[in-house]
Amino acid sequence: MTDASVVSLRGLSKVFPRGGVTALQDIDLEIERGEFVSLIGPSGCGKSTLLRVVGDIVEPSAGEAIVNGKPARRARLDRDYGIVFQAPVLYDWRTVAKNISLPLEMLGWSRARRAERVQEMLDLVELTGFEGYHPWQLSGGMQQRVSIARALSFSPALLLMDEPFGALDEMTRERLNMELLRIWRETGSTVVFVTHSISEAVFLSTRAVVMSPRPGRITSVVPIDLAQPRTNATREQPRFFELVTQVRELLHMTGADEIVEPALAPEEGLE
Amino acid sequence: MAVRRLLQRVLVFFLVLGGLWAVWEGYKWLWERTGWTRPFRVNDYTLPHLHEILLQLGEPTSTGDDLWLYLLHAALFTARAAAVGFLFGALIGFGLGVALSQFDVLRRGFMPYVVASQTIPILALAPIVVRGLGSVSIRGEPPPDWLRVSVIAVYLTFFPVTVNTLRGLQSADPLALELMHSYAARGSTVLWKLRVPSALPFIFTALKVAATASVVGAIIGEAPASIQQGLGGAIINFNQYYVLEPTNLWATNLYAAALGIAFFLAVVLAEKLVVRRAPERLV
Numbered sequence: 001m002t003d004a005s006v007v008s009l010r011g012l013s014k015v016f017p018r019g020g021v022t023a024l025q026d027i028d029l030e031i032e033r034g035e036f037v038s039l040i041g042p043s044g045c046g047k048s049t050l051l052r053v054v055g056d057i058v059e060p061s062a063g064e065a066i067v068n069g070k071p072a073r074r075a076r077l078d079r080d081y082g083i084v085f086q087a088p089v090l091y092d093w094r095t096v097a098k099n100i101s102l103p104l105e106m107l108g109w110s111r112a113r114r115a116e117r118v119q120e121m122l123d124l125v126e127l128t129g130f131e132g133y134h135p136w137q138l139s140g141g142m143q144q145r146v147s148i149a150r151a152l153s154f155s156p157a158l159l160l161m162d163e164p165f166g167a168l169d170e171m172t173r174e175r176l177n178m179e180l181l182r183i184w185r186e187t188g189s190t191v192v193f194v195t196h197s198i199s200e201a202v203f204l205s206t207r208a209v210v211m212s213p214r215p216g217r218i219t220s221v222v223p224i225d226l227a228q229p230r231t232n233a234t235r236e237q238p239r240f241f242e243l244v245t246q247v248r249e250l251l252h253m254t255g256a257d258e259i260v261e262p263a264l265a266p267e268e269g270l271e
Numbered sequence: 272m273a274v275r276r277l278l279q280r281v282l283v284f285f286l287v288l289g290g291l292w293a294v295w296e297g298y299k300w301l302w303e304r305t306g307w308t309r310p311f312r313v314n315d316y317t318l319p320h321l322h323e324i325l326l327q328l329g330e331p332t333s334t335g336d337d338l339w340l341y342l343l344h345a346a347l348f349t350a351r352a353a354a355v356g357f358l359f360g361a362l363i364g365f366g367l368g369v370a371l372s373q374f375d376v377l378r379r380g381f382m383p384y385v386v387a388s389q390t391i392p393i394l395a396l397a398p399i400v401v402r403g404l405g406s407v408s409i410r411g412e413p414p415p416d417w418l419r420v421s422v423i424a425v426y427l428t429f430f431p432v433t434v435n436t437l438r439g440l441q442s443a444d445p446l447a448l449e450l451m452h453s454y455a456a457r458g459s460t461v462l463w464k465l466r467v468p469s470a471l472p473f474i475f476t477a478l479k480v481a482a483t484a485s486v487v488g489a490i491i492g493e494a495p496a497s498i499q500q501g502l503g504g505a506i507i508n509f510n511q512y513y514v515l516e517p518t519n520l521w522a523t524n525l526y527a528a529a530l531g532i533a534f535f536l537a538v539v540l541a542e543k544l545v546v547r548r549a550p551e552r553l554v
Contacts, residue, residue: 083453
């Protein structure tokens with residue numbers, strides 16, 4: 001583990017007791033500060049489980065997960081990471097502003113400080129003026145932006161994202177990809193991003209971690225050397241297509257022929 | 272638009288009311304005319320004219336008051352017992368639901384008794400409880416009649432609230448729970464910031480059932496314990512003189528129904544003020 005490591009996974013395995021399914025096997029991975037790492041693989045490859053192990057939502061059966069130089073559990077108790085799921089998971093009974101300030105309430109921030117931070121976050125995700133709305137009054141893309149604002153509101157060192165744009169249409173998805181990259185640059189946070197989509201993984205990441213199913217393991221790690229900052233033009237560069245092809249071939253080598261673009265089915269369904 | 276919708280609703284209300292009136296009078300007219308006796312013989316004693324029931328409200332009773340005023344006093348007496356019973360029943364029901372949701376052992380141990388409590392016929396239990404409480408003394412005096420009666424309303428109110436609170440607290444979105452976990456939220460924080468708000472629609476559904484049940488409970492509580500001042504007393508009283516003046520009992524039923532509806536509407540109003548939900552999820 002280097003000093004710059006935000007996430008350090010050593011010999012990680014996860015066997016779900018029910019059915020004895022091996023969701024993860026011998027996972028080793030280092031993620032450094034400021035990286036944007038995608039976990040990509042077909043359904044059942046354990047990428048969501050891996051994300052949950054990093055976030056101490058799921059306990060590994062073997063090995064250890066170190067986040068910010070401490071066990072994942074300690075990191076969770078220290079509120080070291082923000083999390084965004086595929087569904088926005090907003091509270092219907094709270095306004096946009098109060099949804100964003102939910103973690104801040106738990107951290108004991110004063111009302112004035114919360115209000116100030118909520119405005120900053122609304123600016124960041126370009127939802128200024130929507131603070132008084134309720135979630136159901138917003139489109140799916142806007143809801144997911146609120147969810148991102150909530151995850152970033154307390155400036156966590158690490159942002160965990162579990163197919164955050166999987167349920168959105170292609171246009172919205174590409175726009176939010178751009179927005180996420182801008183936020184990543186502005187906040188300097190480290191992102192671990194689970195996705196089904198090869199092009200999304202290539203476009204966003206500094207590294208793409210390719211996983212295979214049964215048992216879930218890392219088959220290769222592809223450095224994505226596309227120039228920063230990435231723009232819509234990036235998607236048309238020959239190097240972009242080369243990398244997409246490279247990742248696709250790696251996925252096919254793993255026997256993951258059934259890879260599908262944004263699938264809605266919950267990928268693990270083991271818990 | 273809003274005005275038009277309101278007018279529509281008022282119109283529909285009166286149309287339905289008129290329809291029910293027509294069914295009542297039509298049924299009476301047809302059965303009397305043909306002399307049919309099934310399922311029962313129809314005459315002014317078994318099925319008085321609706322307008323006669325309404326006119327009866329203007330007639331004096333043995334207390335000296337006109338019937339409408341007499342029944343109004345009775346309804347207010349019953350309403351007080353029902354409201355106090357509903358309030359305490361709802362609080363106890365909610366508290367019990369929360370407690371059962373927090374402790375698995377408690378839930379497994381307690382739930383059978385909670386269910387069993389509702390299988391006891393309330394008609395048999397009510398007089399025992401209401402009479403029994405008459406011999407209790409609070410600061411040297413027996414509790415007032417309405418307070419004794421309200422215990423029955425509590426008994427009928429708490430159960431649906433407990434069951435639905437429990438169900439509602441367990442209905443929180445698993446991902447929302449994971450989110451709370453990621454914030455390292457305390458159990459009490461999860462309860463008040465996530466589980467209770469998620470449970471509110473369930474709780475209000477229960478409160479609507481409980482609102483009408485509390486009125487029924489108060490009436491049943493009065494009736495067999497010889498408490499005269501409420502609607503239950505009026506029902507017993509008018510039932511004995513039914514042959515002489517059947518419209519008295521029918522009029523009492525109208526008041527009881529109106530009271531139940533008022534309680535129900537109060538809960539609906541409270542729900543509108545409290546529950547902020549996507550419109551399509553409002554049932």
